[in-house]
Amino acid sequence: MIQKLSNRDFIGHGPIKVLYPGKNMSTGDSGMGAIGRIDHAFFKGHQLIAMHPHVNDEILSYFRTGTVRHKDSEGFEATIDRKHLMLMKAGKLFYHEEDIDGTIEPQEGLQIFIRPGEPDLEPEVIFYDLDEVHSLNKWRLLASPTAATPLKFSSQTWIYDTKLIAGHSIEMPKKPNVDLTALLYVFQGEIMVNHNMPVQKQEALIIKDKEILINTEQGAELVLFFTNEKAPFYSGGMFSGNHSKQ
Numbered sequence: 001m002i003q004k005l006s007n008r009d010f011i012g013h014g015p016i017k018v019l020y021p022g023k024n025m026s027t028g029d030s031g032m033g034a035i036g037r038i039d040h041a042f043f044k045g046h047q048l049i050a051m052h053p054h055v056n057d058e059i060l061s062y063f064r065t066g067t068v069r070h071k072d073s074e075g076f077e078a079t080i081d082r083k084h085l086m087l088m089k090a091g092k093l094f095y096h097e098e099d100i101d102g103t104i105e106p107q108e109g110l111q112i113f114i115r116p117g118e119p120d121l122e123p124e125v126i127f128y129d130l131d132e133v134h135s136l137n138k139w140r141l142l143a144s145p146t147a148a149t150p151l152k153f154s155s156q157t158w159i160y161d162t163k164l165i166a167g168h169s170i171e172m173p174k175k176p177n178v179d180l181t182a183l184l185y186v187f188q189g190e191i192m193v194n195h196n197m198p199v200q201k202q203e204a205l206i207i208k209d210k211e212i213l214i215n216t217e218q219g220a221e222l223v224l225f226f227t228n229e230k231a232p233f234y235s236g237g238m239f240s241g242n243h244s245k246q
Contacts, residue, residue, distance in 0.1 A: 002193075002210055007202040016041045020243060021183055021206065029235065029242050032206065033181060033227035034155035036113040036240025040187075040202055043102040051097040054090035056121075056237035058114040058153055060143055061086045062161075062223070064187065066107025072096035076125045085128045087143065087151045090238075091121040110187065110223065113240035115233040117145075117154035126151055134163035139173040139224065156180075156228035164191070166219040172212060173224070180226040182207040189220030 009024060010017040019038045020030035031037065036057070043066065051073075061068065067081045072088070073095035080086050088096065100107050128142075128150045139160040143151035158176055172182060184193075185204045192198055192215045199205060205212075214222070235242045 001206070001208040002197070002212070003206040004197070004199065005204040005206065007200075010040070010202065015043045017202070019204065021204070023244065028244055030244040031115065031235065031240065031242060032183060033229035034115040034153070034157045034231070034233040035183060035225055035227050036115050036235075036237060037243075038113070038185065039111040041107065041109055041111065043100045043107040045102055047100045047102075049098040049100065051095050054088065054094045054096070054238055055092065056116055056119050056234055057088075057090045057240045058116050058155075059088045059090070060112040060114065060151065060159065061088070061109065062112060062142075063107065063109030064221070065105050065109070066100065066102040068101070068107065069099035070096060071099075072125060074123055074125055078127055082133050083130045085130065085142065085151065087126040087128070089116070089121065089124040089126070089154065091116070091123045092119075094123040112159065113237070114153050114157050115155055115235055115237055115240045117156075117232055117234070119234045119236065121154060134221070135161060136163055137165055137168050137170065138162060139170070144176070155233040156231035158226040160224040162222050164189075164214070164216045164220045164222065166217060169213060169215040171214070172207075175226060177228070179228050179230055181229055183225040183227070184212075185223045185225070187221040187223055189216060189218055191216045191220045191222070
C-alpha cells in the first residue's frame with residue numbers, strides 16, 4: 001500500500017502547519033503508530049514562543065535554516081540550528097521556550113512529535129551535533145529506539161534523512177525489522193516515486209509492504225520515518241496524542 005498525503009492535509013494557515021499522518025485513515029487515530037504529528041515551521045524575523053508545557057511527548061527539533069534558542073524547566077539552554085538537533089523527552093511534565101531568529105534568513109524546519117513507549121517517564125533533553133549539514137545521496141540515521149543513535153526514542157520509531165542532488169535516485173534503506181510502516185516526507189524539492197508518482201514539498205507517502213524507487217530531477221531533501229504500529233506506545237500525549245475526535 002502506498003497512500004499520498006498532500007499539503008492540503010496540513011492544518012493551519014500561519015507560520016506552523018501541522019500534519020496528522022493518520023487523520024484520513026480509517027483507524028480512528030490522528031497519528032500513525034508512534035508518529036503523533038509533524039509540524040512544518042517557517043518564521044521570518046524574530047519571535048518568542050514563551051514557556052509552555054509538554055506532557056508525554058518526545059519532540060525532535062529538526063531545523064534546516066535560521067536558529068532557535070531553547071530554554072527549559074530542566075535548566076538546559078542551547079541554540080538549535082541546521083547542525084545541532086535536539087530531542088526533548090517531556091515525560092510526566094516539562095516546560096520550555098523557543099526564541100526564534102529568522103532575521104538573517106527565514107527559520108524553517110520540523111518539530112516531530114513522537115509518542116513515548118509508556119507514559120510519565122522522567123524528562124530528558126538530548127542534543128546531537130551533526131558532522132555535516134546534509135547527507136548527500138545516502139540515508140543518514142538520526143534517531144532510533146536503540147543505542148545506535150544518541151537521539152533515542154522510548155518507542156519503536158526510526159528517523160532518517162538525505163539530500164538528493166538533481167538527477168540522482170535512491171531506494172529506501174533496509175528496514176530495522178519487518179513489521180514497520182514507513183512515512184516519507186518531502187521537506188524541500190520534488191521527487192518521482194516508482195517513475196509515476198510525483199511528490200512535492202510538504203507532501204508525504206505512507207508506505208506499507210512496498211519497495212519504492214525515488215528519483216529527482218531538481219533535487220530534494222527528504223525525511224523518512226519507520227514505526228512499528230503493533231509495538232507499545234502511549235497515545236495520550238499533550239501534542240503527540242490522538243486528536244481524531246477534536
